[in-house]
Amino acid sequence: MATALLIAAPASGQGKTSIAAGLARLYSRQGKRVRVFKCGPDFLDPMIHAVASAAPCENLDLWMCGEFDAATRLARAAENADVILVEGVMGLFDGAPSAADIARRFNLPVLAVIDAAAMAQTFGAVAHGLAHYQPDLPFYGVLANRVASPGHAEMLEESLSPGIRWCGTVPRDDAASLPERHLGLHQAAEIEDLMARLDRMANQLEKTPLAALDTGDFSANLAVSSAPARCVLSGTFSGLATPAPPLLKNKTIAIARDASFCFLYPANLELLAAMGAQLAFFSPLAGEPLPMCDAVWLPGGYPELHAAVLAQRREFFAQLATHVAASKPLIAECGGMMTLFDTLTDTQGATHPMAALLPGRIVMQPRLAALGGQEAELPEGTLRGHTFHYSKAETPLEPLTHARRQRSLGNKTQGEAIYRRARLTASYVHFYFPSNPAVAAALFLP
Known part of the structure; x- marks a missing residue:
């Protein structure tokens, strides 16, 4: 006990x-x-x-x-x-x-x-x-x-x-x-x-x-209320949860994980694996190549602290471009998204070339730019998450949609922009995949 x-x-x-x-x-x-x-x-x-x-x-x-x-x-x-x-x-x-x-x-x-x-x-x-x-x-x-x-x-x-x-x-x-x-x-x-x-x-x-x-x-x-559940956890624990559907069976998801890409909810990884995905971790900072995969996930982290090294990883950026050109899914959250624009200007004012898969630039700010819960209505459905960043995106790209802030869902106050090109989905929002497993799975499918 x-x-x-x-x-x-x-x-x-x-x-x-x-x-x-x-x-x-x-x-x-x-x-x-x-x-x-x-x-x-x-x-x-x-x-x-x-x-x-x-x-x-x-x-x-x-x-x-x-x-x-x-x-x-x-x-x-x-x-x-x-x-x-x-x-x-x-x-x-x-x-x-x-x-x-x-x-x-x-x-x-x-x-x-x-x-x-x-x-x-x-x-x-x-x-x-x-x-x-x-x-x-x-x-x-x-x-x-x-x-x-x-x-x-x-x-x-x-x-x-x-x-x-x-x-x-x-x-x-x-x-x-x-x-x-x-x-x-x-x-x-x-x-x-x-x-x-x-x-x-x-x-x-x-x-x-x-x-x-x-x-x-x-x-x-730990008695659960009778209200409809928003979230489903993989596996069965104390009879409270139902098994996750195998929506990603036989799919390999390449996940960047190092000091630059480090913001990963354990629940997200657990859910992807429970839905049948094979998770292939790699380190862009260390120069590791993009694994053979069906989809790529670039989570948030600290690209602004490692921009000079990332700027040298031209082969990695080329692999991402080939992946996107093949209409394969790429999900980029916050720091992951920051590496996809043309350039990133760090806190010292130095500008570094990035992947150029999204037009425009990322500029670090001296003060917090956004903080709080976000809910996004995507073509695949609704996902919840949060945002917390000190940078801003300057881009001519028209967003697919905007998330809504948690504290103002009733009046539809605009939250973070969500960008999409082919199967590339990018935003400052860090999504919590178990908030809607089916939608999360759909983001990683062609």
Whole structure:
């Protein structure tokens, strides 16, 4: 039977990713089977959690993924894990749906991580607000992060209202923190001392009451509502899901995967394989050729950080051109799409030639250009996903359609452009394939 905990905070930047990863590492060191989930459409935090837990980290989002999808994945984890950790997104109550909505829906006990570096008794007020803002929230307790001294810790604990569980403190420790850049944390593979950082955080958490976590049996809290399911997960887990149809049987999908093309939902890969596809991974950065395939997928990532190297991969770009000319499917998301335009101008102002399969140029911006859930009505059907990028596309190409923003679906507010040439489909949207498996499969078929 699994023990579960949702790690949240009053805002971003409080250290919840480091705490969640540190807990995953701590429980793994104790010999427990740990599964970590991330609220919302995130790619970078899950990479860290996958290393800390030695297991894939999946996403939970009641809008993008759907309630049925979330329940199925949590149920599967509850059957096979000793501990389930769910990292929240932004502040506990931020967004619609929020981390608090997920906690209430699945009765996940909430641990509030509060950065106490610049506060004393106000810590108690913040903790009280998080615990009582929604009366039906299953609140577990509070952890003080970046604490200065034992005396500081004593003041923080004394400030708590009666009934709020004190889960200890973690001191400020730059050697245990995780480095960041414009899209968030660095990729796990880029942090050379990642395991040392995780162990250092685990050592601190080992001194807290959380080292002996016991929140009760989680498996009983996963009843699925009678509402029609939006999502279908491959396989059958606890009788909640139905097998995925073999729509991609005998099809080979070449998938770019390296530091430039790295934003891949595990659920997307799982679904493609469950529908019968053979997945052939390759690294354009390393100069690996495009595998023999029926379709190509260029996921998002950081082409702007590797543009100089990508610009030298003319053979790869020629292979893509031949693939598209043969009317074979090519799906390019965000960073993948950025490599298909004529040029890419990076954050330093340098311009690099790209694949020239789409007319125009990509220019990096100093500020966030777009963020949020997106729903796209394609000729194949409707898919949901999200967008998060610092670049803009300048192109004369007329879009096939535009996605719609999650927060304005009622008034059809225009979202990201979706481009199509022959069987090439490109957009800034990162699609969540299980939101509509049949549509996802159709994108990879001639």
